[in-house]
Amino acid sequence: MGGANGLPGPGGANGLPGPDGPDAERLARAALTRVLEPGDERGGRWLRERGAVGLMRLLTGPGAPAAVLTGVGPERLAGYRRRAAAADPRQDLAQAAAADCRFVCPGSPEWPTQLDDLGDARPVGLWLRGRPNLRTWALRSVAVVGARACTPYGAHMAQNLAAGLAERGWVVVSGAAYGIDAAAHRGALAAGGATAAVLACGVDVAYPRGHAELLGRISGQGLVLGELPPGSHPTPSRFVLRNRVIAALTRGTVVVEAAHRSGSLVTARRAQQLGRLTMGVPGPATSGLSGGVHELLRGEALLVTDAAEVVELVGAIGELAPERRGPVFARDLLDRDTARVLEALPAGRPADLDAISLAAGTGTDEVIGRLYELHSLGFVERQGDAWQLTRRGPGAGVQSEATRRGGR
Structure with a gap:
């Protein structure tokens, strides 16, 4: 016959499926949420070994389950038994349903x-x-x-x-x-x-x-x-x-x-x-x-x-974060040789072709070509036979590459 807490007896005589049926398992697990504290690994082991219906039967039935439910002292086991005897899963499920709640457990389609x-x-x-x-x-x-x-x-x-x-x-x-x-x-x-x-x-x-x-x-x-x-x-x-x-x-x-x-x-x-x-x-x-x-x-x-x-x-493969980088400046778009000539110009004063060529490590003919390219882009300006960085425009305030990187 069914137990006082609404769980099925050995033969399921109260109209529920037999002790191993899914509805009986769900009912027993609902009861066990009042018996076992969250994360109780000892109780989890008992549950794994005996099943929810079997564990509730051991805790609520006559006899001495201590021989089967090992790992706890008599006082702790008595506490489990008192909780199990007081559990009323049908009432809990009805109370949950009235509050628009539900119960899911391992084996349920919704169980994660x-x-x-x-x-x-x-x-x-x-x-x-x-x-x-x-x-x-x-x-x-x-x-x-x-x-x-x-x-x-x-x-x-x-x-x-x-x-x-x-x-x-x-x-x-x-x-x-x-x-x-x-x-x-x-x-x-x-x-x-x-x-x-x-x-x-x-x-x-x-x-x-x-x-x-x-x-x-x-x-x-x-x-x-x-x-x-x-x-x-x-x-x-x-x-x-x-x-x-x-x-x-x-x-x-x-x-x-x-x-x-x-x-x-x-x-x-x-x-x-x-x-x-x-x-x-x-x-x-x-x-x-x-x-x-x-x-x-x-x-x-x-x-x-x-x-x-x-x-x-x-996330899945391909869900990449956007590349993170600072703002792109006009000088970042210069090719390497042109940028080297730009680096060769001192800040705040003009320089002649020989000085620029020496600093850039290249010939004066190439330097002249690069300087006119930089001039068209607004990086440099001509001062007689000398060249200097512009005070305004893309080249304003240009630092050396080493200084720019170190001060970022």
Whole structure:
């Protein structure tokens, strides 16, 4: 017969499919989101070995499961059993549906299989609020994370970066916290793009409370997701463990402002462990909020300054950022021999042909031809038998090549 928590008994006598059916598995996994804390690798091992229905039966049935569920003491196991006995997955699913939420788990068509890279620490399942398909969105997503107490520079960079990613068809994933997270979500929303918030509480809980409106906008235009069932509150450890989902779900993680002790660095390092790209936006060396990012950049993280550079790293072959270079000056278009003659003219005073020829290392006949070419382009002017750089025009203020390169 069915158990008190609505799970199927050994024969599925309550009308649900048998213990190994997909509906029973989903129901058991929904129950286990109230039993196992996010990232519980011991519970993940039990789940892998016994299956969700089998694990719930062990935790709720009579007898002593300690002989089977090894690795914990009797008090800890008793805690698991109390949680399992109190779990009511049908009520949670009904509460979620009333809040326009849903539950997906491994084996569901919407499950993003990259989360399986977490091994026994992968989520038991995910509660979602929002219409988009999570699996489709996760295939083209980038995490943008950073400090809560960010500077105006950090907020500006996160917002612009997220807007640029959204405009290029990428999903911006973050944690809906104050600071960089909020700036990233708002940047994507302002661009009319896609964004997803990964919470450390129930997806029907507005946390932080000041972001109730923002979370409503995200769920209306994107996705809000988390591992915890409806009504669950956040804790410090849940925030830390939430970061592994952000890292595993996305193609890469960008850190915008982070001190040396920052949860954003936890996300970035977990992304590195999972073989994901880790990127950082540099900041002022004098800012404490740049220290963690710069530490990453000294390691395996890659420096990025805008969305195009991020897409070049995480996108498909051929999605290249535009070439970065300074302005093109008229002198940059001169051929090598003509430029050499131009370099030979001293700044601020005229020079005769012999002096120019000696400095350029070529004959006077060639120098004359090059000087007239430079004259037609406005670089030089004639002063009797001598030549000098023009005060205005393309050659005004021309420095030697060595000085120009060194002072750039």
